[in-house]
Amino acid sequence: MKETAQPLDRATAAEYATWFKALADPTRIQIVSLLARRGVPMNVGEIVAAVDVGQSTVSAHLKVLAEVRFLLAEARGTATYYRINDA
Secondary structure (H helix, E strand, C coil): CCCCCCCCCHHHHHHHHHHHHHCCCHHHHHHHHHHHHHCCCEEHHHHHHHHCCCHHHHHHHHHHHHHCCCEEEEEECCEEEEEECCC
16 A cells, blocks of 8 residues: 655745745855855855855845855855855
Protein backbone atom coordinates (compact mmCIF):
# COMPACT_ATOMS: atom_id res chain seq x y z
CA MET A 1 0.00 0.00 0.00
CA LYS A 2 1.39 3.38 -1.06
CA GLU A 3 1.51 6.05 1.63
CA THR A 4 -0.26 9.30 0.93
CA ALA A 5 2.17 12.20 0.55
CA GLN A 6 1.84 14.81 3.27
CA PRO A 7 2.49 18.54 3.02
CA LEU A 8 5.45 20.12 4.75
CA ASP A 9 4.91 21.05 8.36
CA ARG A 10 3.98 24.70 8.85
CA ALA A 11 7.32 25.77 10.37
CA THR A 12 9.32 24.32 7.48
CA ALA A 13 6.95 25.84 4.93
CA ALA A 14 7.31 29.24 6.62
CA GLU A 15 11.11 28.97 6.50
CA TYR A 16 11.04 28.07 2.81
CA ALA A 17 8.72 31.01 2.15
CA THR A 18 11.29 33.41 3.65
CA TRP A 19 13.91 31.96 1.30
CA PHE A 20 11.72 32.53 -1.75
CA LYS A 21 10.85 36.03 -0.56
CA ALA A 22 14.57 36.81 -0.15
CA LEU A 23 15.15 35.76 -3.77
CA ALA A 24 12.14 37.69 -5.11
CA ASP A 25 14.24 40.61 -6.31
CA PRO A 26 16.39 40.77 -9.46
CA THR A 27 19.28 42.54 -7.70
CA ARG A 28 19.41 39.90 -4.97
CA ILE A 29 19.47 37.20 -7.66
CA GLN A 30 22.37 39.05 -9.32
CA ILE A 31 24.26 39.23 -6.02
CA VAL A 32 23.77 35.56 -5.19
CA SER A 33 24.74 34.58 -8.72
CA LEU A 34 27.83 36.80 -8.65
CA LEU A 35 29.08 35.41 -5.35
CA ALA A 36 28.37 31.82 -6.40
CA ARG A 37 30.21 32.24 -9.71
CA ARG A 38 33.20 34.09 -8.25
CA GLY A 39 33.59 31.55 -5.46
CA VAL A 40 35.49 33.99 -3.25
CA PRO A 41 34.30 36.47 -0.62
CA MET A 42 33.66 39.99 -1.91
CA ASN A 43 33.24 43.29 -0.11
CA VAL A 44 30.38 45.72 -0.63
CA GLY A 45 32.41 47.96 -2.95
CA GLU A 46 33.29 45.05 -5.24
CA ILE A 47 29.66 43.92 -5.34
CA VAL A 48 28.44 47.48 -6.04
CA ALA A 49 30.86 47.78 -8.97
CA ALA A 50 29.77 44.43 -10.39
CA VAL A 51 25.99 44.89 -10.19
CA ASP A 52 25.95 48.64 -10.94
CA VAL A 53 23.54 49.51 -8.12
CA GLY A 54 24.07 52.08 -5.36
CA GLN A 55 25.96 51.16 -2.21
CA SER A 56 23.03 51.67 0.16
CA THR A 57 20.79 49.50 -2.03
CA VAL A 58 23.37 46.72 -2.23
CA SER A 59 23.89 46.89 1.54
CA ALA A 60 20.14 46.52 2.12
CA HIS A 61 20.00 43.51 -0.21
CA LEU A 62 23.02 41.92 1.48
CA LYS A 63 21.28 42.30 4.84
CA VAL A 64 18.19 40.46 3.55
CA LEU A 65 20.29 37.65 2.07
CA ALA A 66 22.38 37.31 5.24
CA GLU A 67 19.25 37.20 7.43
CA VAL A 68 18.07 34.04 5.68
CA ARG A 69 21.65 32.70 5.73
CA PHE A 70 22.11 32.55 1.94
CA LEU A 71 25.20 34.67 2.53
CA LEU A 72 27.70 34.71 5.35
CA ALA A 73 29.37 37.97 6.40
CA GLU A 74 32.91 38.19 7.72
CA ALA A 75 34.45 41.39 9.08
CA ARG A 76 38.02 42.05 7.92
CA GLY A 77 39.31 45.28 9.39
CA THR A 78 36.88 48.00 8.35
CA ALA A 79 35.35 45.99 5.49
CA THR A 80 32.79 43.20 5.54
CA TYR A 81 33.17 40.39 3.05
CA TYR A 82 30.24 38.29 1.88
CA ARG A 83 30.27 34.74 0.57
CA ILE A 84 27.76 32.07 -0.32
CA ASN A 85 26.74 29.81 2.55
CA ASP A 86 27.70 26.40 1.18
CA ALA A 87 25.50 24.65 3.74
